[in-house]
Amino acid sequence: MTDERTGAQVMCEALVREDVEVMFGIPGGAIMPFYHAMWEYRDRLRHVLCRHEQGAGHAAEGYARSTGKPGVCVATSGPGATNLVTPIANAWMDSTPLVAITGQVSSAVLGKDAFQETDITGITLPITKHNYRVSRAEDLPSVFREAFHIARTGRPGPVLIDVTKDAQQARLVPDWNVTLNVPGFSAPVGLDPRAIREAARILAGASKPLILAGQGVIISDAVAELRTLAERTGIPVVTTLHGIGAFPEDHPLSIGMPGMHGWVHVNRAIQECDVLLCIGARFDDRVTGKASTFAPRASVIHIDIDPSEIGKNVKVAVAIIGDARAALRALIELIPPRDAAIWLRNIRETQATHQHRQPYLRRPDTTELMPHDVYAALNAALNKRGGYRVITDVGQHQMWAAQLIEWRRPRTHITSGGAGTMGFAVPAAMGAAIAHPDETIWAIVGDGGFQMTNQELATIGQEGIKNVKVAIVNNGYLGMVRQWQQLFEGRRYSGTPLTGPSFAGLAEAYGLRGFTVDRIEDAEEAIRAAWDHDGSVVLDFRVEREANVFPLVPPGLSIGEMITREAPA
Amino acid sequence: MRHTLIALVEDRPGALNRILGLLRGRGLGLHSIAVGDSETPGVKRATVLVDTESVEQTIKQLNRLIEVLEVTDVTNAEYVVRETALVKIHAPEPRRDEIKTVADGFGARIVGSSPQTVVVEMTDTPDRLGEMIARVMAIGACETMRSGSLAMALAGPAPRVPAPAPEDATRVWWSQADGIS
Ligand SMILES: Cc1ncc(C[n+]2csc(CCOP(=O)(O)OP(=O)(O)O)c2C)c(N)n1
Ligand SMILES: [Mg+2]
Numbered sequence: 001m002t003d004e005r006t007g008a009q010v011m012c013e014a015l016v017r018e019d020v021e022v023m024f025g026i027p028g029g030a031i032m033p034f035y036h037a038m039w040e041y042r043d044r045l046r047h048v049l050c051r052h053e054q055g056a057g058h059a060a061e062g063y064a065r066s067t068g069k070p071g072v073c074v075a076t077s078g079p080g081a082t083n084l085v086t087p088i089a090n091a092w093m094d095s096t097p098l099v100a101i102t103g104q105v106s107s108a109v110l111g112k113d114a115f116q117e118t119d120i121t122g123i124t125l126p127i128t129k130h131n132y133r134v135s136r137a138e139d140l141p142s143v144f145r146e147a148f149h150i151a152r153t154g155r156p157g158p159v160l161i162d163v164t165k166d167a168q169q170a171r172l173v174p175d176w177n178v179t180l181n182v183p184g185f186s187a188p189v190g191l192d193p194r195a196i197r198e199a200a201r202i203l204a205g206a207s208k209p210l211i212l213a214g215q216g217v218i219i220s221d222a223v224a225e226l227r228t229l230a231e232r233t234g235i236p237v238v239t240t241l242h243g244i245g246a247f248p249e250d251h252p253l254s255i256g257m258p259g260m261h262g263w264v265h266v267n268r269a270i271q272e273c274d275v276l277l278c279i280g281a282r283f284d285d286r287v288t289g290k291a292s293t294f295a296p297r298a299s300v301i302h303i304d305i306d307p308s309e310i311g312k313n314v315k316v317a318v319a320i321i322g323d324a325r326a327a328l329r330a331l332i333e334l335i336p337p338r339d340a341a342i343w344l345r346n347i348r349e350t351q352a353t354h355q356h357r358q359p360y361l362r363r364p365d366t367t368e369l370m371p372h373d374v375y376a377a378l379n380a381a382l383n384k385r386g387g388y389r390v391i392t393d394v395g396q397h398q399m400w401a402a403q404l405i406e407w408r409r410p411r412t413h414i415t416s417g418g419a420g421t422m423g424f425a426v427p428a429a430m431g432a433a434i435a436h437p438d439e440t441i442w443a444i445v446g447d448g449g450f451q452m453t454n455q456e457l458a459t460i461g462q463e464g465i466k467n468v469k470v471a472i473v474n475n476g477y478l479g480m481v482r483q484w485q486q487l488f489e490g491r492r493y494s495g496t497p498l499t500g501p502s503f504a505g506l507a508e509a510y511g512l513r514g515f516t517v518d519r520i521e522d523a524e525e526a527i528r529a530a531w532d533h534d535g536s537v538v539l540d541f542r543v544e545r546e547a548n549v550f551p552l553v554p555p556g557l558s559i560g561e562m563i564t565r566e567a568p569a
Numbered sequence: 570m571r572h573t574l575i576a577l578v579e580d581r582p583g584a585l586n587r588i589l590g591l592l593r594g595r596g597l598g599l600h601s602i603a604v605g606d607s608e609t610p611g612v613k614r615a616t617v618l619v620d621t622e623s624v625e626q627t628i629k630q631l632n633r634l635i636e637v638l639e640v641t642d643v644t645n646a647e648y649v650v651r652e653t654a655l656v657k658i659h660a661p662e663p664r665r666d667e668i669k670t671v672a673d674g675f676g677a678r679i680v681g682s683s684p685q686t687v688v689v690e691m692t693d694t695p696d697r698l699g700e701m702i703a704r705v706m707a708i709g710a711c712e713t714m715r716s717g718s719l720a721m722a723l724a725g726p727a728p729r730v731p732a733p734a735p736e737d738a739t740r741v742w743w744s745q746a747d748g749i750s
Contacts, residue, residue: 126594130635135584150635184579184638308629472606 002024007137008168010039011101013046017176020072022046022063023101024056028076030116031103033168033545034201041434048463051455053080055427057087058453061096062431065414066389068508070097070151071431077103078116081162085123085144088420090159092127093418094242095215097156100124101145109284121162129157137170142178154221155306170268181482191322191330199277199301199318202336205277205298208343209235212258212287215242216280216304218410222325223247226279227331234339236347238266240281241402244413249406255347259287260553261399265351267559270295279303280324283313284418293558304462305328352463354551354564369520371397371473375404376472377523378442381531388412389432390442393425393449395480397473399549401444423452424469430460433467433536440467440531447474447500457510460536472503475545483548487563488555506539518542571600572624572722573648574617576631577607577638584636588617591630597621601717608728612638616720647723653692653716656702659685660709667708675701 002172005013011034015023018101025047027035038047050056053075060071075084081102091098105114109483121131132143140163206220212303217226223246231245236255237247247254258266267289276298281287288294291313299317302310303324305446310319320327382388383406390405392398392415394483408414416424429443450472460468507514513533515525517540530537551562578584585604592599598620607614621627628640658668668687672679678693691701695718703715 121583121587125583125590129633131583182635263726306633308626308633310629311623312626 002054002173003081003173003234005174006033006037006168007140007163007170007172008033009040010137010140010172010174011144011163011168012037012041012045013064013070014141016041018144018148019069022043022048023072023074024048024050024059024063024431025037025074025101026050026056026076026080027074028054028080028103028116030072030077030105030161030165031101031168031298032076033165034074034101034103034163037168044420046434047074047249048430048459048521049426050459052088052453053083054149055430055456055459057084057098057100058090058427059431059456059459060098060100060188061091061094061424061433062391062433063099063415063435064091064096064431065094065428066411066432067435067537068097068221068411070099070148070156071223072099072101074101074447075103076116077105077120078118080116081118081120082123084160085127088160088424089127090195090419091158092129092418092419092426093487094195094416095219096158097151098158099151100158100160100478102160102162103168104135104162104164105135110135110164121160124160127158128160131160131162132140133162133164135164135167136211137167137172138175140172141176143179145178145180145569146182146539149427150182150185153185164184166550181567183246191320191403193330195318195320196327196330196334199320199330202275202299202301202318202333203233203235203277203331206273207270207340208273209233209275210269210273210298211235211237212242212270212276212281213237213243213246215246216324217243217246218280220280220305220324220326220381222279222328225325225328225332226245227251229328230333232332232337233335234341234344235277236269236340238270238460239407240284240287240437241415241417243281244402244407245410248437250408251342255351257402258558259284259404260289260315261549261551262553262559263351263403264354264551264562265347267562269347269552270351270562271558273298273417275299277299277301277303277505279304279328282309282411285313289557289561291555332409367520369518369523369542370408371475371547372401372404372542373520373523374471374473374541374543375400376466378444378481378484380404380524381440381527383408385440385531387438388440389414389436391415391425391432392443393443393445394420394422395446395449395478396475396483397444397446397479398471398478403549422446422449425449427451427456429468430456430465431472433460433465434463437467440469443468443470445470445472446479447472447476447503448478448498450503451498451500454506457507457538461511468537469530470507470536472538472540473501474500474540474542475547477545480549482546486548487552503538503540512536512538514538514540516540516542570622570624571618571620572627572637572644573650573718574619574624574631574640574642575626575720576611576615576617576640577612577724578604578615579636580611580613581636584613585615586633587634587636587729588631589617591634592619592627595627595630598628602622603717603719616718618718629689641722643720643722648720649723650694650718650720651692652698653690654698654702654717655680656689656691656705657712658689658705658709659711660687664708664728668705669703671704675704677701
């Protein structure tokens with residue numbers, strides 16, 4: 001008995017060493033040796049067979065976003081690998097630690113248009129933090145080590161490892177004594193004390209300061225520090241779509257979400273503030289509107305671990321490059337207690353005149369189920385019960401979820417933000433459900449997005465996953481696009497009306513429970529029943545078809561210019 | 570505005586590809602790129618001439634690439650630029666003296682010839698190369714091959730390769746070289 005292993009065994013061993021407990025994938029010719037080796041590791045490495053590689057990728061993202069640990073997905077060469085492109089791009093845009101493992105044709109035929117050969121490292125070049133093609137089994141220990149290090153260190157992101165079939169089959173005595181050697185990947189080391197002092201000085205002199213908190217706060221585990229800083233200084237806190245959960249929305253200093261579908265009082269506060277402390281957010285155009293008119297009076301202090309984000313979209317007065325938690329701790333030390341009560345009162349007054357939930361509270365002359373009825377029932381259940389996470393898809397239902405649920409804890413709101421990938425929610429919910437078997441994982445999804453990846457309900461069935469509860473906000477439209485057509489394109493509903501099968505029937509066909517809900521008075525009971533049911537459930541909420549998301553900043557305008565309600569007909 | 574960047578790049582597969590892809594993806598105009606071995610084994614040094622509105626952003630984006638060790642903008646520093654050109658001139662025998670005269674005037678050399686052609690080599694600033702090429706083009710049809718600019722700042726710190734990023738201290742278990750049981 002020697003210490004000789006196959007490359008594929010080394011891959012499994014590397015995953016064990018990286019604390020990987022589960023991976024999501026689909027086998028095929030070029031990755032079969034890895035699946036062969038996986039058999040010996042099946043007690044330590046769980047493999048979840050998905051129904052489409054896109055589902056596998058998003059499931060790994062759901063796992064990663066809900067735990068903070070890298071998610072792992074696996075595919076074969078060619079079409080298997082290209083099916084991973086969307087989740088990899090999604091992880092790239094949302095800074096999600098993801099390691100994608102793909103099989104590649106044998107070195108001997110590489111470059112000869114072999115069966116199922118695709119240059120996946122070439123294809124994923126611009127959407128990975130880094131990628132590798134491994135054709136020598138000896139390189140596997142160091143490549144896996146580097147890949148996981150890069151995926152989770154600094155600003156997290158996706159890394160792809162493409163392993164040729166012969167490298168998986170090769171026999172070797174692995175050398176695990178690898179030292180990390182990536183000189184070009186330098187996570188920022190210490191904070192610049194001058195920048196911290198300057199930031200503290202500017203903050204201390206501000207009369208209308210505002211905090212803009214993004215996902216960086218959650219990634220760096222700085223939620224407590226953010227709260228301390230806010231409470232010590234009385235500075236109101238705005239949370240971006242990905243920053244939801246970084247600061248509890250029931251806190252008196254929380255004012256809500258900014259941007260295209262943010263609240264009027266939040267956008268006005270941004271336009272009025274004299275200092276904007278941005279922590280781990282990247283000034284996406286969905287936040288800034290027309291960037292040249294964003295926060296015109298503010299000195300911007302930007303804390304980010306990625307130097308290339310500084311000054312990319314918005315001019316910055318002070319840049320603090322580094323980990324958000326370390327930076328906040330350093331700032332807290334230097335900032336004297338103060339308050340901003342008058343400023344906060346102003347903001348609250350604006351909020352009162354533009355009572356933010358108002359657009360949804362004006363009921364049309366109908367007893368039809370409105371989207372906000374669903375959210376009201378869900379919000380009540382979530383905050384009564386706890387122990388939940390919510391994964392949202394992309395569209396109107398996503399914005400309503402961000403607006404209408406009172407978010408309180410980090411990593412309980414997970415969505416596809418940067419890429420806006422429809423089809424994210426169901427598989428991502430599955431990944432989060434596997435990571436957190438004791439919690440209830442809600443997927444809020446549109447009828448359009450649901451039909452992009454609902455095949456993963458079969459995976460949920462096969463794996464016996466009991467804690468996924470899908471709420472389809474079914475408006476019979478690609479609603480977000482229809483809304484734009486209604487508001488900006490003279491109601492030309494081209495390509496947006498949408499039908500589907502009975503979603504409840506589909507769920508039953510997959511061996512799950514499914515319910516259709518079309519009356520207001522049934523919404524609460526359906527959510528209760530779904531929550532209590534010992535198994536995964538699909539709720540098909542048939543809502544008013546042409547409800548809209550408000551407020552809204554029309555594309556290309558300043559965030560000060562919001563449409564707050566439907567134009568009178 | 571055109572900037573002259575000097576990049577130190579780890580010699581890993583796809584490194585150049587990534588640099589080019591990044592510039593293209595961000596919509597930046599690449600004027601020329603010249604790459605070769607540096608004094609450190611496994612590390613290449615490249616001169617990149619790129620049109621960008623925000624050179625700081627471009628440098629930071631390049632620095633995000635794992636293989637890129639260091640990027641400096643020498644545009645506003647004191648630096649030398651050199652480029653090499655090979656020019657093949659189609660010229661009958663009687664005009665060869667003219668070519669020789671032009672070449673001598675520019676400090677260029679005739680490095681080879683065939684019955685129909687003469688090949689001239691010249692290393693100088695891109696502008697001077699352009700002048701020489703214009704002159705010989707008046708003599709006969711030309712094919713040119715240029716290396717792209719090489720730039721070097723006159724001053725600067727002694728070269729060093731940046732140190733590796735600090736080890737992730739939380740992951741000590743990796744060093745247990747214990748194979749699978
Ligand atoms: C994969 C993908 N294709 C297209 C789009 C463009 N798009 C954005 S929102 C949207 C409509 C989504 O419809 P639905 O899932 O029913 O959600 P709703 O807006 O109705 O809540 C579309 C088509 C997208 N974001 N992602
Ligand atoms: Mg819809």
